[in-house]
Amino acid sequence: MDFYILAQQLVNGITLGAIYGLIAVGYTMVYGVIRMINFAHGDVYMVSAYIAAITLAVLHFFGVQSVPFALITVLVITCVITGFYGWSIERVAYRPLRGSTKLAPLISAIGISLMLQSYVQIAQGARDQGVPVLISGAFRLGSDRDFVQITYMQVVILAASFIAMAILTYVINHTQIGRQCRATQQNRGISAILGVNTDRIISTVFVIGAGTAAVGGTLVTINYGSFNFFIGFVMGIKAFTAAVLGGIGSLPGAILGGLLLGLTEALFAGYVSTDYKDVFAFALLIIILFFRPYGLMGQPEIQKV
């Protein structure tokens, strides 16, 4: 019986972790190229949840019944529109601040975060929003009394996260743009000298980050069915914890960190306390920063003068 509870928590944890990983990608890639924590990233995720719900409602309005078609359409449209968010935020709030004081981009990011939250609250209302259940049902492994339940939605989440990560890894490792991203991450100045349009690469990175966050946002929205304008805050800190856990700046690190955070959080919630699971995640962040600030897969940063 205990085994089944543990297995169930592990399944839930991995699903949650995949989402954390998707959102952590945005933090880690942006940090990689411009060495800055994009505080507005959690709110980009929140915006994507709203866009996904709106797209779903519009599809429903036009009488789309096919679930796979609806799911893929929602994912694509949400990714594209949220990508535009990423691009515009970079263009408006971060690009003018290149070469400004150290504190300026951070404060600007806080400003964007407040703007997005407040904008969504004014436009859509402060109450909780919901989406209908799209995919129900589950696999059950085990006997009638003791079983592990894997919902079809969890399978979809894992599959979609895996596909998104696979595409991203391919793009970063094997395409022209990916090579330029990695070059910019290594050394922006030298890359610019060698003909990489670093401004465009930075924009691209923001778009990619927003896009993966949008995949996460869509999946969470469809899975839990309920969201409000404030969800980005806690999710932002947790995804950042995942990014730091894996080593900020490292793409596989973000995925690993996300999975680890999801697992430990699910186990904590299952065995210790659900009230304090957020406290656990934040405390974990402080502990990692104390003992291993460069994370599991990151390199210690050496500051050259």
Place this chain on the structure above:
Amino acid sequence: MDNAVKPVLIVKLAKEALFTFVIALIVLGPISGLVLEGFSFRTELARALSLAAVVAAGRVLISFLLGTRICSRALQRFNRNSGGGVTVRKGDEKFPYAVIALVFMAGLSFPFFADKYILGVAILALIYVLLGLGLNIVVGLAGLLDLGFVAFYAVGAYLLALGSQYIGLGFWSALLIAPFLAGFCGMILAFPVLRMHGDYLAIVTLGFGEIIRLVLTNWLEFTGGPNGAPAPAPTFLGLEFTRTARQGGVPFHEYFGIPYSADYKFWFIYIVLFLVVSGVVYSVHRLRAMPLGRLWEALREDEIACRSLGVNHVFTKLSAFMLGASTGGLAGVFFAVHQGFVNPTSFTFFESALILAIVVLGGLGSTFGVILAALVLTILPEVLRDFAEYRVLVFGILMVVMMIWKPRGLVRITRPAFFPSSKSVVEISTNQALEVGR
């Protein structure tokens, strides 16, 4: 401007307008144009279009203003005259004692002219001045972004509420303990983080603020959870401000033989708060001239240079962080005693963001600017209650605009002199104010 340039400019502006309009429509359209209602939606097409049009018009206006010669020249002149760099005092400037004394006396006698509502707003404004001054030490002077400042505010407030409940602390004892407790919390939090990359501090403090709030909400037996906890009323030399005192006590008005008024309590809180704010302003003023304060600002400007000169960066940052936290704790005690009640909803991230907005708009590092911004940002929402919805949105926009336009604040920073104000020393060195460009 000659005629040949004009059509080119207009075409360029039109292109820009179209581009911005399309992007704004894609970005802002779905959320403002299609409002979710349950599982369905209603369309607000006009709102989405007008919003995108406003954004496009704003963009064109800015490009147009920057494009014309008169405006760019005016802007240049404006930029030269304010903000940007730092003026270092020569050391022989006259300190405006008369003005300071006048402001001090006016502030102190304020409650005798104000009614209860205005006094309440003034107390709240002064609490934010105190919070702003505290965060200004951390963000403005030392350059450490603290996004969980509200946690120290909560520590102070809950110290009074829970302290009176469990160990019988009063207002005065809480006022003495709060800075030390909040500073201690700040030390525990910041010590591990200050050794590494500056950006991490921001997110760790953000997490810490949230931990404090979640613990206050969830630990029902100790803190009262979401229902909060009552905070005791203040006493003056053991005299209470109630109509009839508790057993064996004498109320304030009977002791002095004056008629009872419910306002005395607020007068008392205001005056103590005003004295504490004045004390903090004075301390910050002195600190900036002391080696420690100079180290804060030096570390903010160039950490590597400071460390290579042997500055203990961890201690220096820690001292700033702790002093800031202590000030936040003080403000918390005043908040609790003024409200008579505390609960976790007063200590959300929005509160931290509001305090940060005060510091940013006040011009990071300028005491005068921070006081002004705190007064404006707390009094303005009282006046413009109809636009309360848009308050946070405006703060966000202002923060971004300030960072793009004037990352060092609206008020030009003056730095205390580097040498004693003796006449001979000044003559040997330069006769002009040093200009340190940014």
